[in-house]
Amino acid sequence: EAGVVQSPRYKIIEKKQPVAFWCNPISGHNTLYWYRQNLGQGPELLIRYENEEAVDDSQLPKDRFSAERLKGVDSTLKIQPAELGDSAVYLCASSSGLAEQETQYFGPGTRLLVL
Amino acid sequence: KQEVTQIPAALSVPEGENLVLNCSFTDSAIYNLQWFRQDPGKGLTSLLLIQSSQREQTSGRLNASLDKSSGRSTLYIAASQPGDSATYLCAPNPRGYQKVTFGTGTKLQVIP
Numbered sequence: 001e002a003g004v005v006q007s008p009r010y011k012i013i014e015k016k017q018p019v020a021f022w023c024n025p026i027s028g029h030n031t032l033y034w035y036r037q038n039l040g041q042g043p044e045l046l047i048r049y050e051n052e053e054a055v056d057d058s059q060l061p062k063d064r065f066s067a068e069r070l071k072g073v074d075s076t077l078k079i080q081p082a083e084l085g086d087s088a089v090y091l092c093a094s095s096s097g098l099a100e101q102e103t104q105y106f107g108p109g110t111r112l113l114v115l
Numbered sequence: 116k117q118e119v120t121q122i123p124a125a126l127s128v129p130e131g132e133n134l135v136l137n138c139s140f141t142d143s144a145i146y147n148l149q150w151f152r153q154d155p156g157k158g159l160t161s162l163l164l165i166q167s168s169q170r171e172q173t174s175g176r177l178n179a180s181l182d183k184s185s186g187r188s189t190l191y192i193a194a195s196q197p198g199d200s201a202t203y204l205c206a207p208n209p210r211g212y213q214k215v216t217f218g219t220g221t222k223l224q225v226i227p
Contacts, residue, residue, distance in 0.1 A: 042216075043159070105161065106159040108157055109158050111156075
């Protein structure tokens with residue numbers, strides 16, 4: 001069974017440029033998460049989807065970040081415009097059911113460097 | 116707001132030693148708690164998930180315990196191996212549709 005797939009693995013951009021990350025969850029997983037992980041820290045949740053619906057986006061900086069999950073499968077996270085402080089690893093995870101009961105499976109992440 | 120602390124932040128042990136990693140959390144109203152490992156440049160891999168009704172969970176050389184009332188969990192690694200070198204994170208899952216909070220992790224190095 002394929003795991004969570006993310007692309008690109010690495011991205012270097014200049015500040016004020018847009019950037020997008022893509023995630024393909026494990027087949028059949030209804031719940032999808034986007035996390036941001038700063039160096040030396042644990043992941044912090046940005047947004048969680050149950051199928052197509054964003055059920056928790058309270059930590060998403062909505063002035064510059066946006067996300068979508070079309071057809072309840074793949075998801076895209078976008079930053080426009082990027083700032084220096086956005087440099088981090090962006091992790092996607094999926095689970096088959098309620099977050100409270102199910103293990104989350106993580107992708108390898110996209111490492112973003114904003115210059 | 117849930118706060119999760121992991122002690123120690125870093126640990127270096129010789130191969131073969133048994134070791135304990137600690138996790139404490141401030142809000143004991145959790146549904147379960149997960150332990151993950153993260154290798155450099157990689158995503159997180161789930162190791163163990165303990166339900167709030169359980170006191171411990173075992174997988175191979177790993178044993179995780181949970182004392183929900185005191186807000187503590189430990190991860191015990193028996194007979195450590197160099198391949199165990201990684202960062203270990205704990206994540207208590209709250210009841211309801213609230214976000215999972217991760218600890219900052221314990222970076223483990225097992226020296227051959």
